Amino acid sequence: MDSTLKCTILLILLGLVVNAFSVTDYEHCENVVKKWATNSLKHESKEDKHALKDLLFFLHVPRTGGRTYFHCFLKKLYSSSLECPRSYDKLRFDPSKEKCRLLVTHDDYSISSKLPRGRTSVVTILRNPIDRVFSTYEFSVEVAARFLVHPNLTSATQMAGRLRSKNKGVSTLDIWPWKYLVPWMREDLFARRDARKTRGTSDFTSGDPYNMEDIVMPLLNYINNPIAHEIVHNGATFQIAGLTNNSYLPESHEVRHCVDKYNNLGDYVLQVAKKRLDNMLYVGLTEDHRESATMFANVVGQQVISQLVNSNAIGKGANVNNSEQGTSFSDSELDQNTNSDEKGNETTSSDDNEVNQDNMTVEKLMDTYEVCISGLRKTQTRRRIASLKRISPANFTKEARNRVPQMVLQRIQSLNKLDVELYEYAQGIFAKQHKQAAEKLFDARTLGSIFIYSGGIKLWDACLWTMPFVLLFIFLFVNAKRRTLKLKI
Ligand SMILES: *[C@@H]1O[C@H](CO)[C@@H](O)[C@H](O)[C@H]1NC(C)=O
Ligand SMILES: *[C@@H]1O[C@H](CO)[C@@H](O)[C@H](O)[C@H]1NC(C)=O
Numbered sequence: 001m002d003s004t005l006k007c008t009i010l011l012i013l014l015g016l017v018v019n020a021f022s023v024t025d026y027e028h029c030e031n032v033v034k035k036w037a038t039n040s041l042k043h044e045s046k047e048d049k050h051a052l053k054d055l056l057f058f059l060h061v062p063r064t065g066g067r068t069y070f071h072c073f074l075k076k077l078y079s080s081s082l083e084c085p086r087s088y089d090k091l092r093f094d095p096s097k098e099k100c101r102l103l104v105t106h107d108d109y110s111i112s113s114k115l116p117r118g119r120t121s122v123v124t125i126l127r128n129p130i131d132r133v134f135s136t137y138e139f140s141v142e143v144a145a146r147f148l149v150h151p152n153l154t155s156a157t158q159m160a161g162r163l164r165s166k167n168k169g170v171s172t173l174d175i176w177p178w179k180y181l182v183p184w185m186r187e188d189l190f191a192r193r194d195a196r197k198t199r200g201t202s203d204f205t206s207g208d209p210y211n212m213e214d215i216v217m218p219l220l221n222y223i224n225n226p227i228a229h230e231i232v233h234n235g236a237t238f239q240i241a242g243l244t245n246n247s248y249l250p251e252s253h254e255v256r257h258c259v260d261k262y263n264n265l266g267d268y269v270l271q272v273a274k275k276r277l278d279n280m281l282y283v284g285l286t287e288d289h290r291e292s293a294t295m296f297a298n299v300v301g302q303q304v305i306s307q308l309v310n311s312n313a314i315g316k317g318a319n320v321n322n323s324e325q326g327t328s329f330s331d332s333e334l335d336q337n338t339n340s341d342e343k344g345n346e347t348t349s350s351d352d353n354e355v356n357q358d359n360m361t362v363e364k365l366m367d368t369y370e371v372c373i374s375g376l377r378k379t380q381t382r383r384r385i386a387s388l389k390r391i392s393p394a395n396f397t398k399e400a401r402n403r404v405p406q407m408v409l410q411r412i413q414s415l416n417k418l419d420v421e422l423y424e425y426a427q428g429i430f431a432k433q434h435k436q437a438a439e440k441l442f443d444a445r446t447l448g449s450i451f452i453y454s455g456g457i458k459l460w461d462a463c464l465w466t467m468p469f470v471l472l473f474i475f476l477f478v479n480a481k482r483r484t485l486k487l488k489i
């Protein structure tokens with residue numbers, strides 16, 4: 001063989017190998033993802049999803065408003081001793097050890113491998129993905145900006161560490177995803193502040209708080225950063241699929257990697273996430289807040305009350321050690337700790353006004369919730385304003401959000417395709433749940449429950465509707481009576 005021929009054959013062989021390799025890489029990935037999906041669906045329980053089981057697992061997707069449900073519903077129902085131990089410490093986390101009834105966490109669905117199989121009910125809340133990304137960005141900035149009281153990054157980081165060990169509590173900085181998002185943003189804020197100092201004063205030409213390069217990382221940079229790719233985008237889908245980079249599942253990283261590389265494999269992830277939503281006891285929507293909360297009280301709250309009353313676990317003595325032993329946590333709790341460097345008493349807020357759980361009813365629960373949530377909102381707003389002052393004139397307002405260029409919104413949308421689809425799906429489930437709950441309530445014989453369910457509106461409607469008939473009836477009745485009277489006369 002002459003050398004040209006040899007060379008050609010070699011090249012062809014090489015081509016085949018390369019080709020074969022790339023095919024197998026895709027095929028390999030497809031197999032990995034498929035296998036994961038099949039396994040995940042196999043473990044989905046087929047028991048009655050409408051009945052509350054022994055353990056309630058609140059899968060708290062960050063920035064969906066889950067914390068108000070935790071503080072204002074669940075904390076009013078479950079005493080601290082019924083909460084599962086802290087889960088942020090993966091090595092020690094073992095809920096099966098304790099007789100715990102409630103787990104609220106940002107951990108993803110894969111934690112359920114550690115929960116009693118077939119005895120766990122899952123609930124969650126989803127939010128429009130664009131709003132969730134905005135909120136995640138704003139919260140990253142808000143928490144990070146609190147550190148700007150410090151003269152430099154070194155002292156800020158040291159202080160955070162010292163506070164944490166002093167409080168022995170959980171801080172935002174311990175918890176996924178904030179443990180990545182906040183330090184990243186904090187470092188960035190300090191760098192921009194230092195640069196401003198060396199540069200001297202400058203006027204802020206941009207009036208758009210989402211794009212003030214001099215002060216804070218612009219939203220567009222944030223969403224395009226690899227860290228956001230890793231933990232923000234499609235976050236709800238990955239969390240419900242159990243595939244976040246905080247997963248308990250050993251193969252999750254390979255599956256993630258494959259889905260990232262071959263986008264069409266995301267369909268498998270969606271399938272699993274949808275199926276899990278289907279099997280949840282309750283799915284709420286951040287946007288439909290009132291309806292979601294009412295439904296939560298009626299669907300989940302109702303069952304928790306009867307379960308705890310039956311098992312006599314509610315109330316008495318359970319709350320003896322009512323310190324911050326608390327185990328599940330939420331954004332606000334964490335912030336309290338990081339925030340104690342701020343002047344003033346950031347109180348442990350309104351959630352300590354214990355309710356007499358003995359005689360709890362859905363009606364009382366709703367009332368308690370209303371009071372609690374308004375307190376929580378006030379605290380939240382106050383802290384947000386205080387924090388954003390440190391990055392003035394950047395200020396995240398509704399009006400400013402409405403002025404964000406379409407291009408940025410489209411970018412967020414395209415980076416969150418899975419979440420967009422999952423959210424649509426969740427809206428369907430929500431509508432169905434809503435209908436079922438309404439039907440159930442109309443079955444209920446007591447007018448009282450209709451009243452609770454709809455905050456009085458339906459009852460009033462019913463009044464208005466039936467009133468003409470009642471009047472007609474009275475009219476006929478009276479007439480008839482008069483006639484009989486006349487007859488007698
Ligand atoms: C940071 O601030 C602290 C406290 O003011 C100071 O002691 C330290 O020297 C500063 N470090 C740097 C690198 O400027
Ligand atoms: C998760 O993502 C963050 C941000 O990209 C990264 O720093 C961290 O190492 C990741 N964790 C794992 C276990 O991959």
Ligand SMILES: *[C@@H]1O[C@H](CO)[C@@H](O)[C@H](O)[C@H]1NC(C)=O
Nearest residue numbers: 081317318319320321322323
């Ligand atoms: C409360 O805490 C104390 C010490 O911290 C402990 O001795 C006691 O057993 C606890 N009581 C309950 C009911 O957990």
Ligand SMILES: *[C@@H]1O[C@H](CO)[C@@H](O)[C@H](O)[C@H]1NC(C)=O
Nearest residue numbers: 340342343344345346347348
């Ligand atoms: C914090 O609260 C305590 C007790 O209510 C009070 O004595 C103290 O002055 C407060 N501190 C600040 C800074 O308000």
Ligand SMILES: *[C@@H]1O[C@H](CO)[C@@H](O)[C@H](O)[C@H]1NC(C)=O
Nearest residue numbers: 314315316356357358359360
């Ligand atoms: C529940 O309320 C009723 C009437 O208000 C009261 O008599 C009863 O003792 C209460 N039960 C408990 C366990 O507190």
Ligand SMILES: *[C@@H]1O[C@H](CO)[C@@H](O)[C@H](O)[C@H]1NC(C)=O
Nearest residue numbers: 385388389390392395396397
């Ligand atoms: C930001 O906007 C809010 C609402 O419009 C306002 O209450 C707050 O004072 C503003 N903060 C700053 C620092 O301008």
